[in-house]
Amino acid sequence: MSTEDVNAQLSEKFPGRSEQIDQLLSLLGEPTDASPGCIFVYGPSASGKTTVLQSLFSHYQAGETRMAYVSSVECFTARLLFERTLNAWAGHVPSKENAYSNYRKCDSLVDFVARVSELLGDEEQAETHYLVVDQAERLRGTSVLTSLVRLSELLGLRANVCVVLVSTVVWDKFRVRHGGATDPTLVFFPRYTKAQTLDILAHDCPTGEPPGFFLTFVDALYEVFHRNSTSVQELRHLVAMLYPKFVQPVFEGQATRSEFSRLFKLCQPYFSAASERLYLREISTSEWQRVAPASAKNRAEDVAQAIYELADGSGSGIMDLPYYTKFLLVAGYLASYNPSRLDMQYFARGRDPSAKGRKRKRQAEDSLGGQKRQQLLGPRAFAIERLLAIFYSIVAEAVDSSVDVQVQIASLVTLRLFTRTSSGDRLDGVKCRCNVGLETIRAISRSVQFEVDRFLYDFA
Structure with a gap:
């Protein structure tokens, strides 16, 4: 396949990346052309760097073993990186038949240069081999x-090798004071614009759905x-999860496709919950798909509550x-x-816990960088009378007279969610300490639709 055909095909497949594809193809050239010793491809995460490179080499080489792709996460030592590269260039695959051995043992840069010279130096036409x-x-x-940047120089005329470094x-x-390596050729992948992002997401239109x-x-x-987030990967995931919820009322007869505002209103609980649960991976994809679709008969609060219960694991353990x-x-x-x-200031009726005056006071008290934050110091003991005062303040409605609050406090002590700190023979002035962590309290607060962060001194 010619360079022009590869450029046209990849530019259509990757919207907004035609300039980078053209630049890479001009640097790589024909198989026997001399390439730069090192190419540095950089840009923000989820900007298509790795995907474009892999697609480019798969078209450019037509299945040949001239490209070695390694990740520094998997190859965390020099030996792993060198041996993985030799395996790819030699077409060697560790398997049961060869006892999962590598092509050659390679412990150092000297061994690697010698093995590459041995593997590639006898070729009649020195085709470029790439290490990504x-x-x-x-x-x-x-x-x-430093060794990778200078690899072409170290090999000299014995092999034609190009190293492609991919980074965010x-x-x-990356520069070091000493090492003697020249700067590589830079290829920048910018962040996708809105128009480019929408072009990419348009490819995910389900079959049978109107593209407009x-x-x-x-x-x-x-x-x-x-x-x-502007990550295309995250947005594609959100589209895949939210579009079935968005279009379901059309199939239920609750609205038509022309009533976009009504559909958006019906799906609003899912948009709100997705920004807090789905995006942060507090709820799995399978759990999200089990939530009943939006309906005009369902209140937004009920839909949101169903999602919160799935995210918080209601029905097991402490949530019972x-x-x-x-x-x-x-x-x-x-x-x-x-x-x-x-x-x-926090619990008196009619007061706003986010008052500016208290914020200014907190900023003055926390000027040492939060060294006195209670979240770092641990829980303090509190009197039962103070607990009851806060309890009756934060409960929205009047507590039913049939509820025995003292028995429930005793149950929390029995469950070791509260620890009694006062002596056992004291009947008055009983003090306890809360043994529950912040994330658990946040989950419990969400299950009763209470914003605990607004009332915490360390976070308000």
Whole structure:
């Protein structure tokens, strides 16, 4: 396949990367052309660097064994990197038949240069062999990096070799004071623009769906999530998870495709939950797909609550606590990690816990970089009277008279969620300490729709 054909085919496959593909093809040239000793491909994550390179070499070489792809995560030592490269260039695959051995044992750079010369030096036409090292930033500060940059120089006329380094870090952070290596040829992959991102996402349109309707949804999704992430991979995952929820009311007869605003309103709970649960991987793909689709008959709060229960693992362990017991546990955590002198500001009826005056006071107190944060010091003991005061403050509605709060506190002590710190013979002034971590309290708070972070001294 000619260079022009490869360029046209890959440019159509990877929107927004025609300039980089053309630059790489001009550097690589024909198989027998002399290539630069080292090419440095860099750019932000999820900008198509590795995918474009792998596709380019698969078309460019037509299945030949002239490209070795290694990741510095897998090949974390020089020996692994050298031996993996030799295996690829020699077409050697470790298997049961060869006792999973490598092509040659290679412990040092000297051995590697000798093995490459032995493998490639006898070729009549010295075709260029490429070594692509992904996540090359892990090699910074090692002698391996300098050796790879100078590999073509070390081999001289014995082999035609080009090293391609792929990284998310700029070359200036790779430079070393000594080493004698010249700077490689740089190829920059910029972040995708909105138009380029939408072109890529348009390829994911399900079969049978109107492309215009799908692109309208993708545009709306981009506007919602691009502040959290511009990664094409993350956006593609969100499209795959959210589009079935978005279009389901059409098949249920709740709305038509022309009523985009109504469909967006019905899917709003999923957009909100996806930014907090799906994007952060607090809920798996299979769990997300089990949630009932949006319907005009379902309240947004019920849909969100169903997603929160899946994310928080409701139905097992600590999440099986009764409703008011959860509030008691949250109140105990607030009593353990908040100074008692601020209870009036946080829990008095009608006061906003995010008042600017208290924020200015906290900034002055935390000017030493948060050395006094209670989250680092651990829980403090609190009196039962203070626990009850916070409990009745944070519960939205009046507590049913049939609820025995004292029995529920005793149950929390029995479950070791509270630890009693006062002596056992004391009947008054009983003190306890909360034994639950922050993430567990956040999960419990979400299950009762209470924003615990707004009432925590360390985070408000």
